[in-house]
Amino acid sequence: MNEADSEGIAAAFRRRGYTLTEDIKKADAVVVNTCTVRQKAEDKAISQIGRLRVWKEKRPEGKIFVVGCAAQKLGGKYLKNRFPFVDEVVGAKAIEQFEDSLIRQLGPSPETETSHQNIYRSPQTAYVTIMRGCSHKCSYCIVPAVRGPAVFLSPEAVLADAQAKLAAGAKEIVLLGQTVNAYRHNKTTFDRLLRKVLQLPGLERLRFMSPHPLYFDGAFEALLAEQPKLARHIHLPAQSGSDKILKAMRRGYTSGEYLNLIARLRLAAPGLAVSTDFIVGYPGETEKDFKDTLAMVEAGRFSLAYCFKYSPRTDQPEMAADLPNEELENRLERLLAAVKKNSLLVLNERIGKIEEVLFETENYGRASGNFAVRVKAGGAPGRMERVLVAGAEKNTLNGKIQ
Ligand code: SAH
Ligand code: SF4
Helix, strand or coil: CHHHHHHHHHHHHHCCCCCCCCCHHHCCEEEEEECCCCHHHHHHHHHHHHHHHHHHHHCCCCEEEEEEHHHHHHCHHHHHHHCCCCCEEEEHHHHHHHHHHHHHHHCCCCCCCCCCCCCCCCCCEEEEECEECCCCCCCCCCHHHHHCCCEECCHHHHHHHHHHHHHCCCCEEEEECCCHHHCEECCEEHHHHHHHHHCCCCCCEEEEECCCHHHCCHHHHHHHHHCCCECCEEECCCECCCHHHHHHHCCCCCHHHHHHHHHHHHHHCCCCEEEEEEEECCCCCCHHHHHHHHHHHHHHCCCEEEEEECCCCCCCHHHCCCCCHHHHHHHHHHHHHHHHHHHHHHHHCCCCCEEEEEECCCCEEEECCCCEEEECCCCCCCCEEEEEEEEEECCEEEEEEC
16 A cells, blocks of 8 residues: 555656656655554654654755655654654645645646656556555554545546556556455445456456455455456455454454355365465464464465564553563464465465466566566566466476466
8 A cells, every 4th residue: 555655656756757766865855655554664664764864964955755654643743843854744644635745845746747657566567546544443453543444436536547557558457455345436346346447458467455354245256257367366364363363353254254265266266376464462362372373374275474473553451462572473483484384385286387477577477376487588578478387486486488
């Protein structure tokens, strides 16, 4: 989400004739797009802002913008007080009005043509935001507080954005939202929106992130079965394998319901890759609860799992982290080891099979299942090729173009 916001911000700068630079010494303006989903992210943002003091001293006419979720949480007053050299603070809830701050600092846009440009993904992949905020109340999560309740963009706005990005050369679209499959705008449900995007000329592959287990239905399963351009990969955060912890987290499903759901999705799309997120050390997580999460890694046959140490986002005493850091580290390590072992098994199952690969360079691309794929030669940016997989190592498949 933050990456998509950064791309929107970069586009606003480009409309004023600015270009991106990796070299801060050459920059006329700096934007710090902050995250606060875990305390560590917020701490990093704060120290990044602090380091800009020296830059501003050397370049007093330079502009500093602090934007995003940590900016929303901490507030403009606090940030400007602590860092008086910051010119503008734009919180996540006001991110769509970023252009107003830009006008305040740099004047109105000269209306130059802007091209679609990716900062984070390869040029053939473009993010398209379909919803902002979140209306869930997962107990550990700060997103609803800093991004506000769920707001769905109209299908017209989504299609116009996707169309513009495809016209500018994107081949793959990633639809974004915190509960992306909860999408609904009047009569347009998630599966209907996907159908419309799938019809856009130039589209080779459609992804979305992140769905919530509560919102998949038969209509989506039918679409997955019939539309090969819909990626054979779903990133579906599970958070825990323990029903007790899932309940405390207010996720709304049990581990059994989650596993049944991915079994159904795999029935609709054989070979579907599923990746996930886990949190370790949620308050009250016992060794038995943790073992349930380890068991889920095997049962889910995940291609990948992002594992996070629980980070308290409120001051409520019952939400404090209650495990000693040593034990937290120990569980995280065991979980990461289980994930790694399991991912390698999943990767090895692909050997001898054909993968549809969207190439980013001559040698590298991504399979529909989101696996990184390497070949010795024959790829080209933006080209889709069939690759016969010969081997697997370190999260990467290798093979030969057919
Ligand atoms: N909307 C998505 C998740 C968005 S946050 C969903 O519901 O699935 C991205 C990930 O950060 C979450 O899946 C979770 O694993 C992790 N996360 C969120 N809050 C956290 C916290 N307080 N401590 C540790 N990890 C957290
Ligand atoms: Fe946070 Fe996702 Fe839960 Fe929303 S659904 S509260 S974003 S974890």
